[in-house]
Amino acid sequence: MGRLACCEKSEVKKGAWAPEEDKLLVDYITKNGHGTWRSFPKLAGLRRCGKSCRLRWTNYLRPDIKRGAFSVEEDQTIFQLHSLLGNKWAAIASRLPGRTDNEIKNYWNSHLRKRIPYKSTELQASSASMSADTKSNTLSTTNMVERESARVEPDARLSMDTIHLSPPTGLPDNDYILGAWNSEASEVFQKSKEVNSVIKVESDYNVVTMQVEPTFADQRCKVEPEEATDIGSYSHDSYNADKSSDITLDLLLDFPNDCEYLQYLKGDSDDDSGST
């Protein structure tokens, strides 16, 4: 027996929401909360699928939704997180208060994706793990294929991460990556632009030094783990801790740090200068 339909298709209205429907939805949720979405339309007096109600609420009517154009900072955050997470729109949205996954997805597809410069996609496609042959092949592929590679690669990284990284706290992978992104190490790295500068960072798990060094096309970091220090209560094998931190940081540091990657954003966003 298959799954039941989420609603009686013949009896539900589809398409754009009328203001009266919005009002019914908001009024009901304000007074009673949404309860289970399946029974919501009946209770609220709406001829809509529960799923449709949920979508309308979460993507449009929720009071904390931030409407309007994306700021340059939001652009940059989306770019950086997309580089780390790929099309994990919900995870990206969780870092942008007031923005929904749907909004970010649409914004990416209609605005940001087309701004990815050739060089950046090339860089992403030719990650450190690629062989020289692979690199040369990659360079000869079409722009479309490279864009697809750039899109798929973060997912591949996450898969690798699942195998090697084993989030020590049992967090979902995305949370772990985001945790790393928000870590002191990442913050320091994100701010660092000076080639050959050495950064020493005490993370939650150990201490690492990082040297920003130029590579064939951009700056990347070389991570030298120091003596592991068990700062938190988490107990773990120190080798694994070193290894995990290395991989986590590699993951973060693989993101091009030449700032050029983001420069065009600022340049382009002159068009959107009115936006905040």
Place this chain on the structure above:
DNA sequence: AAAGGCGTCAACCGCGGTTCC
């Protein structure tokens, strides 16, 4: 002025994961 093309974005669809019984 009209028609076709294109871009944007709200909404829908189907699937996978989680929770509940």
Place this chain on the structure above:
DNA sequence: GGGAACCGCGGTTGACGCCTT
């Protein structure tokens, strides 16, 4: 433990408005 119900996510569609010819 297994199945049903529910929720959330990502991909896709379609309506609408703007631009170009």
